Amino acid sequence: MTVARADAKLPKNHPKRAVLRLLALGRNTWRTLTSMGTALVLLFLLATAAIPGALLPQRSLNESKVAEYIAAHPTIGPWLDRLQAFDVFSSFWFTAIYVLLFISLVGCLTPRMIEHVRSLRATPVDAPRNLGRLPKHHTAEAAGEPDAVAHSMSERLRGWRRITRLKGDATEISAEKGYLREFGNIVFHFSLLGLLVAIAAGKMFGYEGQVIVVADGGPGFCSASPAAFDSFRAGNTVDGTSLHPICLKVNDFDAEYLPTGQATSFAADIEYQAGSDLNTNTWRPYRLKVNDPLRVGGDRVYLQGHGYAPTFTVTFPDGQTRTQTLQWRPDDPLTLLSSGVMRFDPPGGSYPDADERRKHQIAIQGLFAPTELLHGTLLSSGFPALNAPAVAVDIYRGDTGLDTGRPQNLFSLDPRLIEQGRLTKAARVNLRAGEETRLEDGTVVRFDGAVPFINVQVSHDPAQVWVLVFAMTMMAGLLVSLVVRRRRVWVRITPAGPGTVSVELGGLARTDNSGWGDEFERLTHRLLDGLAATRSTEKVT
Numbered sequence: 001m002t003v004a005r006a007d008a009k010l011p012k013n014h015p016k017r018a019v020l021r022l023l024a025l026g027r028n029t030w031r032t033l034t035s036m037g038t039a040l041v042l043l044f045l046l047a048t049a050a051i052p053g054a055l056l057p058q059r060s061l062n063e064s065k066v067a068e069y070i071a072a073h074p075t076i077g078p079w080l081d082r083l084q085a086f087d088v089f090s091s092f093w094f095t096a097i098y099v100l101l102f103i104s105l106v107g108c109l110t111p112r113m114i115e116h117v118r119s120l121r122a123t124p125v126d127a128p129r130n131l132g133r134l135p136k137h138h139t140a141e142a143a144g145e146p147d148a149v150a151h152s153m154s155e156r157l158r159g160w161r162r163i164t165r166l167k168g169d170a171t172e173i174s175a176e177k178g179y180l181r182e183f184g185n186i187v188f189h190f191s192l193l194g195l196l197v198a199i200a201a202g203k204m205f206g207y208e209g210q211v212i213v214v215a216d217g218g219p220g221f222c223s224a225s226p227a228a229f230d231s232f233r234a235g236n237t238v239d240g241t242s243l244h245p246i247c248l249k250v251n252d253f254d255a256e257y258l259p260t261g262q263a264t265s266f267a268a269d270i271e272y273q274a275g276s277d278l279n280t281n282t283w284r285p286y287r288l289k290v291n292d293p294l295r296v297g298g299d300r301v302y303l304q305g306h307g308y309a310p311t312f313t314v315t316f317p318d319g320q321t322r323t324q325t326l327q328w329r330p331d332d333p334l335t336l337l338s339s340g341v342m343r344f345d346p347p348g349g350s351y352p353d354a355d356e357r358r359k360h361q362i363a364i365q366g367l368f369a370p371t372e373l374l375h376g377t378l379l380s381s382g383f384p385a386l387n388a389p390a391v392a393v394d395i396y397r398g399d400t401g402l403d404t405g406r407p408q409n410l411f412s413l414d415p416r417l418i419e420q421g422r423l424t425k426a427a428r429v430n431l432r433a434g435e436e437t438r439l440e441d442g443t444v445v446r447f448d449g450a451v452p453f454i455n456v457q458v459s460h461d462p463a464q465v466w467v468l469v470f471a472m473t474m475m476a477g478l479l480v481s482l483v484v485r486r487r488r489v490w491v492r493i494t495p496a497g498p499g500t501v502s503v504e505l506g507g508l509a510r511t512d513n514s515g516w517g518d519e520f521e522r523l524t525h526r527l528l529d530g531l532a533a534t535r536s537t538e539k540v541t
Helices: 002-009 015-033 036-049 051-055 063-072 076-082 092-121 146-155 179-205 354-359 415-419 464-483 516-528
Strands: 136-143 161-167 170-177 207-214 231-234 246-257 263-274 284-289 294-296 299-315 321-325 338-344 361-369 372-375 378-381 390-398 423-432 436-438 444-460 487-497 500-509 533-540
Touching (some): 036 051, 036 092, 146 161, 246 444, 263 299, 299 338, 354 361, 361 378, 361 444, 390 444, 423 436
Antiparallel strands (some): 161 170, 207 231, 338 361
């Protein structure tokens, strides 16, 4: 109103008029943003904005799933991608809500904390003039002097914030209890604020990478560089040069399945190196299970999934061989029917020049079944365990694109190579473990079997402990704010005759009234206990 009156006194075109209006707009905007109602709305919006992140695949977790979703939904998929629906938690709109909620909480909690400190320092309020109008009221007469009775009752109010005042002939005691309720409320909201800061810090200073590691003699991996991962998400302050090095290899993997093929448990026997173990080449065993990560050096290593890596051996016409074991992608999560591709480059000396060698590269593409199930010649899988491995593959000869320098899909061939005639199909065949097929030029392709692989996620979050701390303090603050009640009690002691005093008590619950009647009765009995009461009346509403 002050700004409006000052604005009204100024001429219409006065330059200060626009400044005052701008200040008024900023003040009103700040008051609206820092209100508790706005904070609750923003918290609801934040929860709502997180829903797409739970329903849609996210690039930070599985980029291939995002690509599959966009390919399967050619109309809505690109639009969702433009709206960052596949990068929800790093999107501009989620970040905007996050920041606004942070500002709103700071703006509305700071005045509340200051007000709470002031209330803690303030003395309990004076007794109302008419205690009989309070919801809880009790009167009694007792033997004793006013000062002695007042001192006795004040001592029995230990744990209450209390003060004794003299009002003429009357001695009044004002007592309050339940300030922990507001304190718990403030702790809850500041813990929420701390939780938001901890999550943001974890995103800024943490990193997360996924890698597939082949079991049973596979090469393993070391997390010294982002290049060692199949996918890597770094925080804004992580440049990839200071990762904590961990090396691990998978010795074995086992899973238990129901007769329906549904998995009941996964576990991998791994060995790892970290810290000084890297210098001494010491390997430490560990049983890696789902939801039971390996924790070392501030990193957590999770077992996220598994599948199979088929092994093929290609014997070229001159007798030289190439053997390769490579993971194939599980297309059916129940039976682990998988698809993939392998590319083989002839060994050096097999052909006179590079162009000729490039024309005789071998590509194998098709399906792998851990437990063979045939419908005629159509291969399927009857069970996810490695009981009867078999493959149904197309074998191509020609230029597989290995020498182009361009990145290629790990699980499928470039269709342009086939369309351009640079790759020609040489055979289509079903093979069981140990079986082979011979091509027209004498090249032999043998399916040797398969070994399991596991999908490992390495996560580093320096704020994880703080997230746990703030989550626990949030729950503690919420519990305190729900259990503790604000109560006020007043005692007025007045002389009633020689050696006799009149005691009048009044009680008021500042929040809900549930349970306050019984507590007031117990408090009354405790205060009057030992005093020789000659008359007692009580009113409870």
